[in-house]
Amino acid sequence: MAAFITLAVMGLLLGLGLAISADYLKVEVDQRVQTISDMLPQYNCGACGYPGCAGFAEGIVEGKVEKLSDCKPGKDEHYNPILEYIKDHPNPDGSIIKVIK
Ligand code: SF4
Numbered sequence: 001m002a003a004f005i006t007l008a009v010m011g012l013l014l015g016l017g018l019a020i021s022a023d024y025l026k027v028e029v030d031q032r033v034q035t036i037s038d039m040l041p042q043y044n045c046g047a048c049g050y051p052g053c054a055g056f057a058e059g060i061v062e063g064k065v066e067k068l069s070d071c072k073p074g075k076d077e078h079y080n081p082i083l084e085y086i087k088d089h090p091n092p093d094g095s096i097i098k099v100i101k
């Protein structure tokens with residue numbers, strides 16, 4: 001009986017520790033990165049100088065990318081929707097990401 005209670009208490013404490021840790025260690029994800037990444041060609045070729053389309057999308061959202069045409073395989077059909085999306089989804093401070101075609 002004592003072993004059962006010990007295991008139950010340990011399980012409860014470990015579960016509680018995991019729940020608290022998950023809250024503290026939570027990584028905030030900017031949903032715009034995934035959306036913009038999905039709009040890119042998805043070749044993951046690295047020609048943009050970033051490690052794949054998700055990296056390039058992250059660079060766009062962080063304001064590090066100046067020209068969408070750095071994505072060499074990209075075309076207007078990729079760039080235009082991204083520019084529209086960026087216009088409609090400003091940064092938390094209300095500023096718009098500065099990037100050109
Ligand atoms: S160049 Fe374009 S297709 Fe290639 S990894 Fe960069 S964003 Fe993706």
